[in-house]
Amino acid sequence: MSANSPNGAEIYRRLIKAIESRELKPGSRLREAELAEKFGVSRTPIREGLKRLEAQGLAVHEPNRGMVIPSLDHNQISELYFLREVLEGTAGRLAAQHASAAEIEILQEMVDSDMQNLADAERLIKTNREFHRRFYLASHNRYLVEQIDHMRLSLLLLAGTTLTDDDRRRLAIEEHAEIVDAISKRDCERADKAARHHIAEAHKARLKFFTQLT
Structure with a gap:
């Protein structure tokens, strides 16, 4: 070699x-x-x-x-999404406190762009990952970002993606918009709640998707 x-x-x-x-x-x-x-x-x-x-x-x-490469079972999926809800809620709260104007503007631009491209599932699958990454970084807490990055590896074991569903894509982007609006208004409670709601809805969509596959 x-x-x-x-x-x-x-x-x-x-x-x-x-x-x-x-x-x-x-x-x-x-x-x-x-x-x-x-x-x-x-x-x-x-x-x-x-x-x-x-x-x-x-x-x-x-x-x-x-x-x-292993697959996650029903219980593992629920455990993972429970943790994700906690971490992303915290990221929302911190982003509402610490995100810079530039970071908020970028997140808003991403939401606006995704709204214009709802029919393009492949594109939104990629931009969804980028949105969440920028959202985490806007928390300005390196230790939280490290924990989320570690959790993200486990998310790779989820079979397929719920964003192939037209309704879920639309709702997911609307949920992103709610998170960004709360952050832009520096409303920590609302940002926490919006981020948790987004993951709770993603969890429900994932369990429905899982049932269809099994």
Whole structure:
């Protein structure tokens, strides 16, 4: 392997991107030989990358299948969304206190743009992730952002996305608008409540989606 070849940390990042883009989905098998060929490296960095993936709970060993990307069950989904509601409510409260005028303006522009592109599901799936990322950063609390980033890895294990549903896309953007409006008015209680409501609604949509898949 040359000095410029990807190491285990780089392979881990590439695997995360592949999961995020749904190139690798829950249930996908992670074969060292196939991944080594895909990334053009030896098995050593692949093995290191998979170990890091496993340490994050994003890969597990299954009998007769080897290493796979796991799927979350009903209870795990509910546990994850409960935590997400708490963290995002806190992010809303802090953003209402600390977000700069520029940050609020960017969030509002994102909402306005998404409202004009409700029919484009693929685009909104990407902008939804970006909206939430900017929302978290607007809290100006590095420790909260770190916790949310860690939780975000677990969210990658959710099969599919509820934003393929026309009604959920529209409601999600309206909920984003409510969060941004509360932040812009420096209303901490309302921002907390709006963020929690958004995640509660996303949780309900996810459970309905989960039932359809099972």
